[in-house]
Amino acid sequence: MTKPLIEIDHLVKKFGDNTVLNDISETINQGDVIVVIGASGGGKSTFLRSLNLLNKPTSGKIAFEGTDITGLSEKELDQVREKMGMVFQQFNLFPNMTVLENIKLAPMKVKNATDAEATAQALALLKQVGLEDKAEAYPASLSGGQMQRVAIARALAMSPDVMLFDEPTSALDPEMVGEVLKVMQDLAKSGMTMIVVTHEMGFAHEVADQVWFMDQGVIAEKGTPEQIFSAPKEERTKDFLSKVLAQ
Amino acid sequence: MKKKWMRWLTALLVLLSFLGFSGINHVQAADDSLQKVKDKGVLVMGTSPDYPPYEFLVNDGGKNTTVGIDISIAKQIAKDMGVKLQIKSMDFDSLLVGLQTGKVDMVISAMTPTRERKQSVDFSELYYTAEQSIIVNKADAKLYKDKDSFVGKKIGVQTGSLQADLAKEQMSSSPQLGLAKYTDLVLALKSHKVEGIVAEEPVALTYVQHDPDLALINGKFTLDPSENGQAIGFAKGATTLVAAANKSIDKIKKQGLIKQYMTEAADKMTTNTTDTSMIHYWKYFAKGIGYTLLITAISVVIGVILGTLLALMRLGKNKLLHALAVAYIEFVRGTPLMIQVMFVYFGLGIFLDIPALLAGIIAVALNSGAYVAEIIRSGIESIPVGQTEAARSLGLSQKQTMQSVVFPQALKNIWPALGNEFISLIKESSIASIIGVTDLIYQLKVVQTATYKGVQPIIVAMVIYFVLTFGLSKILGYFEKRMKHDEATH
Secondary structure, three states, X not given: OOOEEEEEEEEEEEEOOEEEEEEXXXXXXXXXXXXXXXXXXXXXXXXXXXXXXXXXOOEEEEEEOOEEOOOOOHHHHHHHHHOEEEEOOOOOOOOOOOXXXXXXXXXXXXXXXXXXXXXXXXXXXXXXXXXXXXXXXOHHHOOHHHHHHHHHHHHHOOOOOEEEEEOOOOOOOHHHXXXXXXXXXXXXXXXXXXXXXXXXXXXXXXXXXXXXXXXOOEEEEEEOHHHHHHOOOOHHHHHHHHHHHHO | OHHHHHHHHHHXXXXXXXXXXXXXXXXXXXXXXXXXXXXXXXEEEEEOOOEOOOEEEEEEOOEEEEEOHXXXXXXXXXXXXXXXXXXXXXXXXXXXXXXXXXXXXXXXEEEOOOHHHHHHEEEOOOOEOOOEEEEEEHHHHHHOOOHHHHOOOOEEEEOOOHHHHHHHHHOOOXXXXXXXXXXHHHHHHHOOOOOEEEEEHHHHHHHHHHOOOEEEEEOOOOOOOOOOOEEEEEEOOOHHHHHHHHHHHHHHHHOOHHHHHHHHHHHHHHHHXXXXXXXXXXXXXXXXXXXXXXXXXXXXHHHHHHHHHHHHHHHOOOHHHHHHHHHHHHHHHOOOHHHHHHHHHHHHHHOOOOOHHHHHHHHHHHHHHHHHHHHHHHHHHOOOHHHHHHHHHOOOOHHHHHHHHHHHHHHHHHHHHHHHHHHHHHHHHHHHHHHOOOOHHHHXXXXXXXXXXXXXXXXXXXXHHHHHHHHHHHHHHHHHHHHHHOOOOO
């Protein structure tokens, strides 16, 4: 049975006079893998960052697991953010900590896990992303692909109910994209709810339950990968896809 | 717009509180100054003990004691009043402020009651009148007869002194070099920066007696009897204290005690100068190092705490706190540390009796806080916003994010700048010497005065400062390396 996890209700985000998100209402169900595509500047990242309130909406509501989170205090928000893992384009690993410490930090600080518990969990996650031998390394000594996999493990350490990916492979050298997408694909198979902003059409095609095409602050078209890639209805979707797939 | 407005308002408030202090001085009640001293049982005297034979320091069994003609006079006055004498040392320039702000009850520091000074304080009658002499290099002694021989030659005077005025009026064709200390003037004379120093006869005599390269000639100045000579300074309106002092002065004059005081002072000076090697004075320098390090260490701790607080206020969302932090930082950075030291000691001293050492520490720490705040702010701002976002998205609170993610990285980035600030604190703490804190610079001047040697104490102090700062910079460098080591595991 599908259960709504995130309900977005008339979401609007303005930066000054510039409307970046223009009245978006959508529902994301538990177990959904949603891939958001669209041209740069279409509001994809802002949309994703609004979901865990890194960007505060100008108006509208976002309900997470049945509770409106737009009116929460910072303290209550911290508890919500635990359940929404986020992976960034620039990895944002903490350079002053080892890989292991990066992963252990939040479970120990926020969930009061003991050092032994956190270490065991971190090592298991590192194994899951194929980096158990890098536990004691500092981020500066890792490749981009390895850093992003650590970032994914770090987010998973909080046992989130949903994972938000903000262009996770855009900053990577082409030969490293595959190893990160592989980890994400495995994660999707395990039943994790995922919202992924990406330009990797192949990944969207293979992994997504739904593809959302964003343009000018709205979800211009959505559907299964087949619908979007084989039979797009909107003119602007066709336009975008022809440009991207031509490359 | 609003931010700017707040900034101005805060600055104005600070200014107003300043003006408030000066207002207090004008409130004069019926004079009970003598009664107050008697009630306290202590007569506090201010003096600048770098002016032998009037007042100078001697090493009395390892302890610094202030002695001289003026001290003997003060003792007599205190005895006549039936109270104890307490001596507070400070810079000559700070003495009158000390009187006005009630830090001291009277000033005896070979001070001439000039018209300008009379406007701000009251004086006793003159207790001594001296001839004015000119110190020259012995080798040149034949070239000069009196003040008129110095046409076109540069002449040295103590800034703000009666001699400076005399030279200006009666040696108008001789350019002047003004310095604060006679020890420095003698150095200038010996290196021919000046050809003569105008000094009061007893002072000139002590220098000539202790230095075979110097000679003394009579200046033959025309002197106004009402303005020439020394008197005791009191706060304006302290008529009962002035009357009591005059009574003692009359007695001292009648009994011819000044002559006796002079002989005593001369004796003390010879015992003081039997061994003028710098090693003999190591205790002075050691004590100076102790105070310099004490001021620096406490100021660093307070400065870092205050600086962190100010930086967080400045970066925070609360507009009032932000404005307060900005106003504080801009104001402190926009005024000289020397004035801040004097403000804390004399200004706040009206409300609270703050000892000089504490006032020095407070001023230096408050000053350092403003600079540290800016360093910390730049450090926090140097951390990419992605670091904060990553931490917050993991559920860390704002405080946890600061503590675990932002601060540790910022500290590493600002460590060199913070180290510079600590090193400059060691040097800047020397300013506290102007209010009589016995730090390294103060001790340097004491040793200069005591030994009649100008250059050697400067070199000793210079080497000590260098060893302190270089040592600290090595220690800081060690920690910097250790922090860098973290990430260099390629």
